[in-house]
Structure formats: C-alpha cells, structure tokens
Amino acid sequence: MGNIDVGDVKTIFGRRLKQALIEKNVQQKTLADALKISDKTMSSYVHGNANPTLLGLAKIAKYLNISADFLLGLSNELKPLENIDDPIGEDILMIRRSYTSMPEHQRKAVLRLVQSITEDE
Incomplete structure (x- = not known):
C-alpha cells in the first residue's frame, strides 16, 4: 500500500461525512449532540480539519448506520451496517464469505445447487 497523507484522510473523511449527513438527512448539530461533542468539533470533521478518534x-x-470503510474512503458504497444480531443475517454473511473465497468452478456448482433447490419449490 502506498503512503497515505494525513491531510488526504481528513479531507476524504470530511467529504464522506458531509455526503452521509445529506443522504441520511441528519443535521451536523443532531449528530454532534448524539455523540456528545461540540458543534465546533463536528464542523471541524465535516470541513476536513480534524478526524475523530477510532471510538468516535x-x-x-x-x-x-453506514460502514466506517465508506467514511474512510476505503469503500464507495454508502450502505447500512450488517445486523449481526440477526441469526439469518449471520448465516448469509457466512455464506457470502465462503462463496467469495471459492474458486470459480465451485461458485458455479453452488449456483447450480441453489437453482435446483429453488426450482423444486
């Protein structure tokens, strides 16, 4: 991985936070109040002048309800967090992880199996 400039991280985080606030229709002040931080601190995050702690x-x-990867610029998907309290969700995540680590021929076999099962219903 190449060198990452701290200024770039702050800028990316600020832009992504601003985008998420707009798309989620959340005011900066509302988020600041929920996190128990000052409006000034929240503004510094949004404007790329500071970054929160890992806990923040x-x-x-x-x-x-978004991925920290999105906020850090590691993902371009503004998607909801996975619900790990949902047992079906956990099963789906396990299946997804297994599927993505399989070679192509195994993926095709899994797809054929799933298709044959669902055709019987």
Whole structure:
C-alpha cells in the first residue's frame, strides 16, 4: 500500500461525512449532540480539519448506520451496517464469505445447487 497523507484522510473523511449527513438527512448539530461533542468539533470533521478518534468513528458510523470503510474512503458504497444480531443475517454473511473465497468452478456448482433447490419449490 502506498503512503497515505494525513491531510488526504481528513479531507476524504470530511467529504464522506458531509455526503452521509445529506443522504441520511441528519443535521451536523443532531449528530454532534448524539455523540456528545461540540458543534465546533463536528464542523471541524465535516470541513476536513480534524478526524475523530477510532471510538468516535465507530459511533458516527453506528449512528448513521453506514460502514466506517465508506467514511474512510476505503469503500464507495454508502450502505447500512450488517445486523449481526440477526441469526439469518449471520448465516448469509457466512455464506457470502465462503462463496467469495471459492474458486470459480465451485461458485458455479453452488449456483447450480441453489437453482435446483429453488426450482423444486
């Protein structure tokens, strides 16, 4: 991985936070109040002048129900967090992880199996 400039991280985080606030229709002040931080601190995050602590990042992601990867610029998908309390969701995540690690021929076999099962219903 190449060198990452701290200024770039702050800028990316600020842009992504602003985008998430707009898309989730959440005011900066509302998020600041929920996180128990000052409006000034929240503004510094949004304008790329500062970044939260790891705990702060986790709280922001959880409140907005988005991935921290999105906020950090590691993913371009503004998607909801996976619900790990949902047993079916856990099964789906396990299946997804297994499927993505399989070679192509095994993926095709899994797809054929699933298709044959669902055709019988």
